Amino acid sequence: MSEEPRIVDGSRVLGVVPGKPAVGEEKIPARQRLVFVWPHLLVRHAVASLGVLLFVLAVSLVFDAPLREIANPMSTPNPEKAPWYFVGLQELLSHLHPMIAGVLLPGLIVIGLVALPYIDRNPQKRARYRKVAVWTFTLFLVAWLAATIIGFAFRGPDWTWVWPWNGWYGEL
Amino acid sequence: MKPTVTERVKETTVGRSIFRVPDRQTPRERAEGHWANFFLHLYPVKIRREELGFRYSWYLGVISLTLFVSLIVSGVYLMFFYVPSPTTAYGNIQFLQTSVPFGQFIRNVHRWSAHLMVVAVMAHMAKVFYRGAYKPPREFNWVIGVVLLVLTLLMSFTGYLLPWDQLAYWAITVGTSLAAYVPFVGKQVSQLLLGGPQVSSATLLRFYVLHVAMLPVILVMAIVIHLWRWRKDGTLDPGGELDV
Known part of the structure; x- marks a missing residue:
């Protein structure tokens, strides 16, 4: 044995033992292995960030923010609409008592959202194992979207139904 | 080398x-x-590989944050040319649009970023729901997320009044008229919000102070806590390796 000792990482290798690694088989699937946030995530975030910024700048070059005539408390426009994210509530307001649509419902939505993780104790994360939660949330989401779209695009003077192609009253 | x-x-x-x-x-x-x-240091050191891709988050969190930064930058520029009084506000906006360099453009950026931020925050919430990412140990960070959504809506709503045009005035009139229906204290809430029986100079000043000082400070603090908990919760998650 006149062979020179093999050096790996500053240590002398005395022998190689065949078989499985002493620490056992790798149990963590590839998608769950940890990777460094820099650069892997931060590069993606930078691209997403710049993409959005570019989009906003492009939109701002093409479309001007609206500015109507000066505020006049004596002249009420018809229809008068809330900002788009509240127009769903305004739509409900035309069907329900203001106490329900204007106070109770928004209050319940916020409380319901806050309480969600404490009500839904099902540990499953995949949609197919949590049908009740997914269906409830989706139903709520669709109803809210529908009310918002109707209020925004389908309501005209005196909150009557107007098809968007017959008259446009939505404003951003 | x-x-x-x-x-x-x-x-x-x-x-x-x-x-x-x-x-x-x-x-x-x-x-x-x-x-x-x-x-x-607000970011974790490592995350699971599956969290990197577009499909996991659609990057809606960082998109919301980007829009918020865009709103701060454009908003500070607008503040240099704006006085929150019914006699000046509307004229200021007209002057901004016609005579201030990049005035119209910066106002557009502020307006469209604001609308997009509301959309992005709502979409972020929906995506987090469908991923089941509000489950333990992340329950409370979801709650902070709801607070952030409400704050975002309030930011947008208070800003909506500031141009003092017909669109602003009547949208805020409709929105705030609901406050009067709050049981027992409806009148007081309405008074507190508007500073009078209707939208007036007092309302404009209140909304302005809320919009440029109070709400942004609260929002920044809530975002910082939101990110900090995101980092902390990542290492508590049984789905991931406990490493570094």
């Missing part, structure tokens, strides 16, 4: 005074470097 330009700059006296840290080579050194960096 020949040293790169950055490496050469770091070697100089000035360079060494700015970049305190030695080169990070091993994973351990890199992790330490991440922790030591002021700007990176």
